[in-house]
Amino acid sequence: MTLKYLALSGLVAISTISNTVQADTGHRELRKKYQKTLIADSVALKAPHNWFNLDFTDNKVLGVSTEKAYERLQNRTSRTVVVAIVDSGVDIKHEDLQGIIWVNPKEVAENGVDDDKNGYVDDINGWSFLGGKNGQNVKDDTYELTRQYARLRKEFENKKKIKRKQKEEYAQYQKIKADYEKEVKDAQAQAADFQKFYDTFKQAESIVQKHLGKTDFTPSQVEAINSSDMRVMKAKALLQYAYENNLEEEIKNAAEHFDYVLKIGLNPDFDPRSIxxxxxxDINDKYYGNNDVIGPDADHGTHVAGIVAANRRNNLGIKGVADNVKIMVVRAVPNGDERDKDVANAIYYAVNNGAQVINMSFGKSYTSNKEAVDAAMKYAESKGVLLVHGAGNDGENLDQAANFPSRTLKNGQTLQNWLEIGATAWENNEKFVANFSNYGKQSVDVFAPGVDIYSLGPNQIYQEHSGTSMASPVTAGVAALLFSYFPELTAVQVRDIILKSSVKYPDLQVVKPGLYQKKEPGLVPFGSLSITGGIVNADEAVKMAEQLSAQK
Structure with a gap:
């Protein structure tokens, strides 16, 4: 769960310009502050198109060398591998996914019959655990913290005497309540700061409108303004900065963010589960949902699917990492925190229907039924299915901070089929690591490209996103490539190859991730941020797989 709005401090910094839009020094300082905090500004320059597939030696960018890997594989044949995308939904109609979407071979489309008797009717391309039988779908849900607070509040809020057997749970309630109230307070403060910024921005617009004598104007018309009125010139400077940094889009995103957080995410009375x-x-209740795998908001899942598998041969859009895969769509992640029951059932569904890799670009700081998710992940391990998980975007050390799901089970066991992925940018300098990425010398396995990743969006669009949500499918794509060209490999072997073949930069000094640190983050060795100290590399992985294959 990330309640902070990632670009907010940059937006709010503008509001330090007074209500009369003054102080040029404030403008320069807010630019510096904004560039340090905006998630997309982990790199100073524009990332090359398709950079995540490129190679450092050939292209001077720190991609995963996918194209070089395919040059090495040109004399090998491949088999189709199924990759499950457990996410918000995928636009299966996208032009760059045609022929790539998994089709259940045992199910007859839209006949209202569970032909393959797997418990899911008409699951042609996957399944949604966020839908109702009447065709309705959950789009928004609360945070896990909010759900736990609501549950425990009902139990303890008006109790005057706590029974001895309830003391442990009551102590948990006290902690959850304190955490919840802090998140509400922080969100309200951020929303108020955003409103200050918004008011300042609208005031600048009003000043320019009055000066130009028109309500609508273009950036070039603003640039041409020349006035002796300092209020007008400072309003011009603010609007130009907004244009340069795409802040109009950030305003829209911030407004939507705070509207969601306060009305839904942190609202203990909001519960869409009746849908x-x-x-x-009942954690054993598995057969619910519907077959609408697109859902009401497939933006995130479509982007993720494109990174793994966008058609490499159709001369459209982008090239995904893997060239012979089918994408199975399993919808289990709403806008808000996913529910453990849905995650567990999504994993069971993917494993039982033939997925060999499961990408999980989601996570949260609290869990309500870890045992159920643990059992599903152990089941995947027993069936030889690889789980690839994004480390999260809070700039935190996962050796110290909670993040679920995780490879460490409640009983202390560790999964052997798990990859935890941090995010990198494309420049070979101190900004090499995405400033938003979680990290951990004992918790994060390896890093992969996750900044300014150009991929697919719903309704035939292409767009950039940043996050460990992008780094995870880059890695899942490399895993699928290995399974495809080296079918004798097990999930444990593929995981081992990806880790051992990663390109190591142990001593490269990088800015320590942490968007929300009050002090300027210092430089640390890249090797201190993950177990391997490396970046995923498809070409090196193929070389290692060839060596292993030759030994058999």
């Missing part, structure tokens, strides 16, 4: 209609408290 699904399952027996929510």
């Amino acid at each position: 699904v209609g399952d027996k929510y408290d």
Whole structure:
């Protein structure tokens, strides 16, 4: 769960310009502050198109050398590998995914019959655990913290005497309540700061409108303004800065963010689960949902799917990492925190229907039923399915901070089929690591490209996103490539190859991730941020797989 709005401090910095839009020095300082905090500004220059597939030696960018890997593989044949995208939904109609979407071979489309008797009717391209039988879908849900607070509040809020057997749970309630109230307070403060910025921005617009004598104007018309009125010139400077940094889009995103956080994410009275209609408290209830794998908001999942598998041969859009895969769509992640029951059932569904790799670009700081998710992940391990998980975007050390799901089970066991992925940018300098990426010398396995990744969006669009949500499917794509060209490999072997073949930069000094640190973050060795100290590399992985294959 990330409640902070990632670009907010840059937006709010503008509001330090007074209500009369003054102080040029403030403008220069806010630019510096904004560039240090905006998630997309982990790199100073524009990332090359398709950079995540490129190679440092050939292209001078720190991609995963996908194109070089395919040059090495040109004399090998491949088999189709199924990759499950457990996410918000995928636009299966996108032009760059045609022929790439998994089709259930045992199911007859839209006949209302569970032909393959797997418990899911008409699951042609996957399944949604966020839908109801009547076709409705959950789009927004609360944070896990909010759900736990709501549950425990109902139990303890008006109790005057706590029974001895309830003391442990009551102590948990006290902690959850304190955490929840802090998040509410922080969100309200951020929303108020954003409103200050918005008011300042609108005032600058008003000043320029009055000066130009028109309500609508273009950036070039603003640039041409020359006035002896300092208020006008400072309003011009603010608007130009907004244009240069695409702040109009950030305003829209911030408004939507705070509207969601305060009305839904942190609202203990909001509960959309009736839409699904399952027996929510019964963890063994698996057969619920619907077959709408696109859902009401497939932006995130479509972007993720494109990174793994966008058609490499159709001369459209982008090239995904893997060239012979089918994408199975499993919808289990709303706008908000995913529910453990849905995650567990999504994993079972993917494994039972033939997925060999499961990408999980989601996570949260609290869990309500870790045992259920642990059991599903152990099941995947027993069936030889690789789990690839994004480390998260809070700039935190996962050796110290909670993040679920994770490879460490509640009983202390560690999964052997798990990859935890941090995010890197494309420049070979101190900004090499994405400033938003979680990290951890004992917790994060390896890093992969995750900044300014150009991929797919719903309704035939292409767009850039940044996050460990992007680094995870880059890695899942490399894993699928290995499974495809070296079918004798096990999930544990593929994981081992990806880690051992990663390109190591142990001593490269990088800015320590942490968007929300009050002090300027210092430089640390890249090798201190993950277990391997490396970046995923497809070409090196193929070389190692060839060597292993030759030994058999």
